Amino acid sequence: xxxxxxxxxxxxxxxxxxxxxxxxxxxxxxxxxxxxxxxxxxxxxxxxxxxxxxxxxxxxxxxxxxxxxxxxxxxxxxxxxxxxxxxxxxxxxxxxxxxxxxxxxxxxxxxxxxxxxxxxxxxxxxxxxxxxxxxxxxxxxxxxxxxxxxxxxxxxxxxxxxxxxxxxxxxxxxxxxxxxxxxxxxxxxxxxxxxxxxxxxxxxxxxxxxxxxxxxxxxxxxxxxxxxxxxxxxxxxxxxxxxxxxxxxxxxxxxxxxxxxxxxxxxxxxxxxxxxxxxxxxxxxxxxxxxxxxxxxxxxxxxxxxxxxxxxxxxxxxxxxxxxxxxxxxxxxxxxxxxxxxxxxxxxxxxxxxxxxxxxxxxxxxxxxxxxxx
Numbered sequence: 394x395x396x397x398x399x400x401x402x403x404x405x406x407x408x409x410x411x412x413x414x415x416x417x418x419x420x421x422x423x424x425x426x427x428x429x430x431x432x433x434x435x436x437x438x439x440x441x442x443x444x445x446x447x448x449x450x451x452x453x454x455x456x457x458x459x460x461x462x463x464x465x466x467x468x469x470x471x472x473x474x475x476x477x478x479x480x481x482x483x484x485x486x487x488x489x490x491x492x493x494x495x496x497x498x499x500x501x502x503x504x505x506x507x508x509x510x511x512x513x514x515x516x517x518x519x520x521x522x523x524x525x526x527x528x529x530x531x532x533x534x535x536x537x538x539x540x541x542x543x544x545x546x547x548x549x550x551x552x553x554x555x556x557x558x559x560x561x562x563x564x565x566x567x568x569x570x571x572x573x574x575x576x577x578x579x580x581x582x583x584x585x586x587x588x589x590x591x592x593x594x595x596x597x598x599x600x601x602x603x604x605x606x607x608x609x610x611x612x613x614x615x616x617x618x619x620x621x622x623x624x625x626x627x628x629x630x631x632x633x634x635x636x637x638x639x640x641x642x643x644x645x646x647x648x649x650x651x652x653x654x655x656x657x658x659x660x661x662x663x664x665x666x667x668x669x670x671x672x673x674x675x676x677x678x679x680x681x682x683x684x685x686x687x688x689x690x691x692x693x694x695x696x697x698x699x700x701x702x703x704x705x706x707x708x709x710x711x712x713x714x715x716x717x718x719x720x721x722x723x724x725x726x727x728x729x730x731x732x733x734x735x736x737x738x739x740x741x742x743x744x745x746x747x748x749x750x751x752x753x754x755x756x757x758x759x760x761x762x763x764x765x766x767x
Contacts, residue, residue, distance in 0.1 A: 397437055397512070397527045398486050401477050402463075403495035404443040404450055407516040413445060413453060421457045424520050429462050431523050435530055436537025438484065438544060441466035442476035442493065464544050473500050474507035481511075484544070492527070494519060534584040539629060546628030547655075553627075565659065568625040572664060577618040577635070582607050584632045585620055596651040597693050598685045598721060602637065615640060621665055623656060633661055636669070645673050647682035650693070662693065666700045684722045703727035 405412045411419035432439060440463055443450060447468040454460040465483050467476035473495065481491045488510035495501050496516035505513055514522065522528050530537065550568075557564045577585050586604050602610075610616045621634035634652040638645055647669065652662045673680040682702055686694060702724040 394527050395489050396530050397492045398490040399438040399440060399464075399480065399484060399492070400432060400522070400528075401440045401442045401480055401491065401493045403473070403493075403497070403500065403516075404441060404445055404468075406496040407494055407519070408441075409453075409457070413450060419453065421459070426457075426459065428519065428523055429459055432528065433462055433541055434538055435528070435533050436540040437528060437530075438464050438541055440464050440480045441468060442473045442480065443468045444470055444473070462541065464541060465548070472503060472507075474504045477504055477508055477511060481508075483548075494522075532583040534581075534632075537584075539631065543629055543631050546625075546630075550625070550627045561658075568627075568659075570623065570625050570659060572661065573622045574619050574634075574636075574665070574668065575622075577607070577611055577620045579608065579611075581620050581632065582611075585618065585635045596649075596690055597647075597697070598649055598683050599687055599690070600649060600685075602649065610637065621652070621661065623659070623661060630656060634665055636665065638669075641678075644679040644681055645669075645676070647680065650682070657692065662696045663700065666696060666702075670700060682724045684724050686722070697724055701727055 402408045405419075408425060409419040409421045413419055429439060441450075441454075443466075445468050450468045451460065451466070454463065454466075465480050467479060469476075473493070477491065477493055481488055488508055489512075491508075491510075492512045492514060493501065493504050494514045494516065495504075498515070501513040501515065504511055512527070554564055557567075582604050585607055586602065607618055611618050617636070617638040617640060619636040619638065620632050621636070622632050623630035630653075632653075633656045635649065636647065637649040638647055640646075650662070650665065652665065670680060680702075682697060684694060684697060684702075704722055704724050
């Protein structure tokens with residue numbers, strides 16, 4: 394069953410007990426408050442679709458201390474289906490990942506008629522929602538626990554970008570972007586596995602690494618499993634990339650690079666590749682990367698090629714064991730034609746240092762403008 398990504402609440406006699414415009418005051422059951430907090434901790438977003446006076450309803454949510462939990466609330470007098478559709482569209486969620494809860498059968502029927510893929514629940518089912526499989530993700534990642542804040546930051550970022558009148562590169566510079574690349578921990582593995590499984594446009598090989606395989610590689614002294622995270626002045630982007638690197642004495646073998654499609658316009662992929670090229674140069678080793686072309690990852694191929702990775706013959710390729718994965722190409726660093734247009738600060742581990750050295754090295758990484766390769 395598809396996991397719910399967003400639960401949209403009606404207010405009167407659903408989220409709270411009472412009708413705000415008639416009773417003048419309403420009561421929030423403690424069980425509902427606990428459910429809101431529980432779903433938020435699981436990474437399930439929550440919103441509001443209510444026929445109510447916006448200012449009064451929002452003031453009541455603030456008074457109850459729960460307004461921060463709701464993303465893109467729609468409070469007005471239009472059809473509930475239009476509100477639910479607008480929320481799903483702005484979040485870019487498929488309708489089958491959205492749920493709606495309302496005490497009125499007629500309102501649920503109206504949503505079901507116009508949005509048949511949205512799952513609808515009655516107010517009498519609210520207490521049991523947390524126990525249902527569709528509201529119980531198999532794994533709650535580090536990013537899941539802060540997903541709401543990430544989406545809220547993203548909406549603020551998009552709103553400012555839409556009103557920004559200067560060049561795209563200037564907007565990127567104004568974001569105060571920061572990226573961290575660090576060795577993956579056990580706590581991060583579920584998100585790392587998720588990135589290898591779900592990312593396709595910015596996945597260099599399409600190979601999926603399971604949790605068990607990743608745990609074994611973390612313990613392998615000849616491999617580095619690295620996670621890239623980003624933040625800016627609006628808030629966190631969370632974990633946005635994963636690298637799997639085999640470190641041989643004379644060659645570093647990049648077996649996997651996958652980055653989230655959410656950060657393509659920020660040039661995150663190019664920043665990671667350029668940083669790795671610099672690290673390889675510092676270590677005086679060849680850099681070789683696996684790549685398997687698909688009908689979706691053309692953007693990742695452009696990022697590799699633009700960074701100077703090519704498929705010409707090279708003696709360094711003979712230093713690596715043969716692969717048994719069909720369709721993989723071996724690219725190696727031929728040239729370094731980078732021409733950055735913007736910069737971010739990158740905090741990353743020193744790959745030359747021992748595994749027990751927790752100190753990170755601050756280096757500069759280049760990020761291309763939103764219109765350039767990423």
